[in-house]
Amino acid sequence: MDTAQDTGTRRTVKLLIVDDSNIVRRRIERSQQFDDLEVVGTAANGIEALELARRTDPDLVTMDLTMPQMDGIECITQLVRLKPEVRILVISALADKATAVEAMERGANGFLNKPFTDRQLNEAIAELMY
Amino acid sequence: MLREEELKTFVDGTTRYFEVAAQQPASIGSPYLLEGEPAMHDYTGMINVSGKREGVVYFTAPRAMLTVLLMKMQESDFSHESMRDLVGEVANTISGNARRDFGHDFVISVPSVFAGEKPQINRPTGARAFVIPIHWRSHSAKLVVSLT
Amino acid sequence: MLLSGADRNRRLLTAAAGILLAAVMGLVLIVGFRLATQIRASVGTLQQASELEAYPSAISEQLTALRQRLDTLEYTGHVHGELDSSVRGFNRDFTVLEHQKGLDPAAMHAATALWGNYTPVLAKVLSYHGEPYSDTATNSSLSRSGRVYYAHVRRAELFAQANAAALHGELALVSASLQARTAAAASRLRWLLSGGVLAVLLLGLAAAYLQVARGRGERAARDAQDQTRDILATVREGLFLLDADYRIGAVWSQALTSMFGRSDFAGLTFEELLRDKVPPETLNTAMKFIKLLWGERAHENLMKSINPLGQLEVSMDNGRGGKETRYLQFDFHRVMGPKGVKHVLCAVGDITSSVLLARELHEAQENAHSQLDMMVGMLHSDPLQLGSFLDSASAGLKHVNAILKEPARTHAEFSKKLAGLARELHSMKGEASALNLMSIAQRVHHLEDMLAELKGRSELTGNDFLPLVLKLDELLAHLRGVREMTLKLSSLREQPDSPEGTISAPALRSATAGPEELTATLQSLARKLAQDHGKDFTLALTGLAQCPPAYLGTLKDCLIQMLRNAAVHGIEADEVRRAGAKNGGGQVRVEFRRVESGYELTFEDDGAGLSPEALKEAAVRKNLLSEEQAAQLDNRAALALIFKPGFSTRNEVSMDAGRGAGMDVVARAVYGLGGRIGVSTNPGRYTRFKIALPAVDETAVA
Structure with missing residues (x-):
């Protein structure tokens, strides 16, 4: 019987994970502990990320900065142009603060340093989800 | 381990004294590590350091150098007492410099002065002494820094 | 100062009360003035009315008096005059009264009518101007006109007597x-005044109440202000607000003064504050970072990690005229107003002690690492060799100090020392690396670097040598530590049955390492070497379990040395391997097996192999051979050069290889066990060492 009810429950947040490392992608996917978060795609570079973003219409994107083909800074710029309301969490091991600040200037909403703990990841996602 | 800036502070305190008192800067010679008994000239001004570092710092100079220094300072009294006062003053300047730079960490005693007699020096065990020759005009004195 | 809502309300109320008070007073005054004017006019009229009341009887009396005088033939002129002025007066006053408003209309009407009847009667009397009497010598009598006059008077008297009361009544x-x-x-007016007074009293009370309340409010505000000031004077953080133009607000905490050595913060821009303290790029990044806080996208909590001013090194006055290095941490927080971000709160903390603590921890850790390295190096080296190295190193450093001690004043004199120092240190570094005493080798290496740097200077003074002598001191302390540890180790190694002071190396080794541990050690060393040198290779070990315990220690030393050589000299860098069409990473293969005559160890790497010509050249360069001697060597003999003491094929110096003390030590160890060592190679393909060891008497070992 179809008794789908939207009232009272929060809409599922759609997450897109962008990182060139397979290990990091799986780590993020595995570590997030939200029932109302759905991973709609993972991308290994900026170009893939943009294509997936067009198709899956994510609410939240975790973004690496140093990636082949199209780096995170460029990807953030285009992503924000494509979907101004999307929230972007940069997850990077970059020690260079100037680039990190630039990522934020381009429209990222937050920055999480690699390596990160599960707790740090979940707190950061929660901050951006609600 | 003694840090370079600490050693520099003591060295600067010494050379500065010559520059200020006699308007003629002293230069420092080739520094080396003291082996065996400390070498002493005729007059020695010494400060004891405790706190973060333990040990002694002293300035020792021959009578001839001090005499010329007094002359350059327009003094006419070349007595034993004047000589003692002078090395005490140098030690005082060194201690002032050190207080300025590491006041927090160092406790520095008032200078004690020795002349002729073999001074009682309580060098801490394990601390080597750095000898820095101080050249001024044709004379040479020594700054010895021995701190843990 | 901020006004609280209640405070603002009180202020409004007070103002309202004041305005109301003024309005009431104005109203009372205006209305009162009008009423008073009206009353004054009424009182005047009333006076006239009362005066008029007296006229009717006065007129009656004057008419009677006039008639009596006519009866007695007395003079009438003045009475006539009085009557005339009475009538005139009445007319005048009555006319005035008639123009007054608000009089009783009926009475007024009646009075007017009555007076209207009076007027003709009196007019006849008053219009007489003749002489009433005719005089003869003996008697007087009324004249003819006098008689008419008398008749008028008499009539008027009667009329007045009849009507005076009525007129008076009206x-x-x-x-x-x-x-x-x-x-x-x-x-x-009375009511108005009473009401006004009451209103003023009430308003006055209200105003007084509000004033008291406001006083209380102001006191509270002043207290709050005092407390804020106390907090700002005491708090250890530097606190201030930045506005949208990055300017510092008027309120800031006292701690800033000592942090920045100034006190003119209000109105200063953030850029001006930090211009002299921060490199321009960092400041630029910091300004962009703060700008993000004014935007809406960035989440404050998720940008702490990219704060470019998280740990800023600044030089501060230490309060005694000197300078000291402190570390500051800037934290930024949004301050929200009704229309978004209002300010950015900046908190500056002095984190010097925690930075220094972290550094000390790090240094301690490094120290522990280097001590561990040293231990490993010492465990791998022959105790006798180690002892002799320490002796020669001490002698070398004595010599170094002697060179330093030679008096020097000029650049030339200082410069002359450099060559001698470099020579001493270089040979010491060579020996330390040969013995794998990396902690020592690194320190000497550092000293050599310092010398090289001094060599490039055009002007040398004693000051330039201060760091050198400090480093020398540190090296001496380190050597002393190594010597102490050697003594401790040798006491561990001593066997009860061995003569005192001699060191039995195999005893310690067999006690510490079995074949499994050896395998683990070699694999971990292989990984470390691969990482340190950027080489990609795997190590395959077989048959080590068959190694008799008596050989294990020596075998371990030999394998470590050969593995090191293979990693540094043998296995090529990735790109070289690919260019040589070799597939994937390198292979190092170690096989230990029993053979008829005893044991055989094969050590093989699929690396660059050995070039007999290169080995010969190197030997000539190192003065181990003359060129003629080298020319006469065949390939086999050339390969054997590698076992010659002091031979190395690498010019460039690195920590793991360089002086190539490796293979001569291995060869000597093998000979020491009564074994043989041989090498074969195919340039570009492989290098293979074969070591043959005699059988051991198992029972003797057990």
Whole structure:
């Protein structure tokens, strides 16, 4: 019987994970502990990320900065142009603060340093989800 | 381990004294590590350091150098007492410099002065002494820094 | 200062009370003035009315007096005059009264009518101007006109007697109505004044209450201000607000003064504050970072990690005229107003002690690492060799100090020392690396670097040598530590049955390492070497379990040395391997097996192999051979050069290889066990060492 009810429950947040490392992608996917978060795609570079973003219409994107083909800074710029309301969490091991600040200037909403703990990841996602 | 800036502070305190008192800067010679008994000239001004570092710092100079220094300072009294006062003053300047730079960490005693007699020096065990020759005009004195 | 809501309300109320008070006072004054004017006019009228009341009887009396005088033939002129002025007066006053408003209309009407009847009667009397008497010598009598006059007077007297009371009555009524009206106005004025006074009293009370309340509010505000000031004077953080133009607000905490050595913060821009303290790029990044806080996208909590001013090194006055290095941490927080971000709160903390603590921890860790390295190096080296190295190193450093001690004043004199120092240190570094005493080798290496740097200077003074002598001191302390540890180790190694002071190396080794541990050690060393040198290779070990315990220690030393050589000299860098069409990473293969005559160890790497010509060249360069001697060597003999003491094929110096003390030590160890060592190679393909060891008497070992 179809008794789908939207009232009272929060809409599922759609997450897109962008990182060139397979290990990091799986780590993020595995570590997030939200029932109302759905991973709609993972991308290994900026170009893939943009294509997936067009198709899956994510609410939240975790973004690496140093990636082949199209780096995170460029990807953030285009992503924000494509979907101004999307929230972007940069997850990077970059020690260079100037680039990190630039990522934020381009429209990222937050920055999480690699390596990160599960707790740090979940707190950061929660901050951006609600 | 003694840090370079600490050693520099003591060295600067010494050379500065010559520059200020006699308007003629002293230069420092080739520094080396003291082996065996400390070498002493005729007059020695010494400060004891405790706190973060333990040990002694002293300035020792021959009578001839001090005499010329007094002359350059327009003094006419070349007595034993004047000589003692002078090395005490140098030690005082060194201690002032050190207080300025590491006041927090160092406790520095008032200078004690020795002349002729073999001074009682309580060098801490394990601390080597750095000898820095101080050249001024044709004379040479020594700054010895021995701190843990 | 901020006004609280309650405070603002109180202020508004006070103002309202003041305005109301002024309005009431104005109203009372205006109305009161009008009432008073009205009353004054009424009182005047009332007076006229009362005066009029007296006229009717006066007129009657004057007419009677006039008639009696005519009866007695007395002089009438002045009485006639008085009557005339009475009538005129009445007319005048009555006309005035008629124009007054608010009089009793009926009475007024009646009075007017009555006076209208009076007028013709009196007019006849007053119009007489003749002589009433005709005089003869003996007697007087009324003249003819006098008689007419008399008749008029008499009629008027009778008319007046009949009507005076009525007229008086009407006029009294008019008066009474006027009086009532005045009384009413007076009473209104009284009420008005009472009401005004009451209103003023009430408003005054209200104002007084509000004033007290406001006083209380102001006191509270002043207290709050005092407390804020106390907090700002005491708090250890530097606190201030930045506005949208990055300017510092008027309120800031005292701690800033000592942090920045100034006190003119209000109105200063953030850029001006940090211009001299921060490199321009960092400041630029910091300004962009703060700008993000004014935007809406960035989440404050998720950008702490990219704060470019998280740990800023600044030089500060230490309060005694000197300078000291402190570390500051800037934290930024949004301050929200009704229309988004209002300010950015900046908190500056002095984190010097925690930075220094972290550094000390790090240094301690490094120290522990280097001590561990040293231990490993010492465990791998022959104790006798180690002892002799330490002796020669001490002698070398004595010599170094002696070179330093030679007096020097000029650049030339200082410069001359450098060559001698470099020579001493270089040979010491060579020996330390050969013995794998990396902690020592690194320190000497560092000293060599310092010397090289000094060599490039155009002007040398004693000051330039200060760091050198400090480093020398540190090296001496380190050597002393190594010597102490050697003594401790040798006491561990001592065997009860061995003569005192001699060191039995195999005893310690067999006690510490079995074949499994050896395998683990070699694999971990292989990984470390691969990482340190950027080489990609795997190590395959077989048959080590068959190694008799008596050989294990020596075998371990040999394998470590060969593995090191293979990693540094043998296995090529990735790109070289690919260019040589070799597939994937390198292979190092170690096989230990029993053979008829005893044991055989094969050590093989699929690396660059050995070039006999290169080995010969190197030997000539190192003065181990003359060129003629080298030319006569065949390939086999050339390969054997590798076992010659002091041979190395690498010019460039690195920590793991360089002086190639490796293979001569291995060869000597093998000979020491009564074994043989051989090498074969195919340039570009492989290098293979074969070591043959004699059988051991198992029972003797067990």
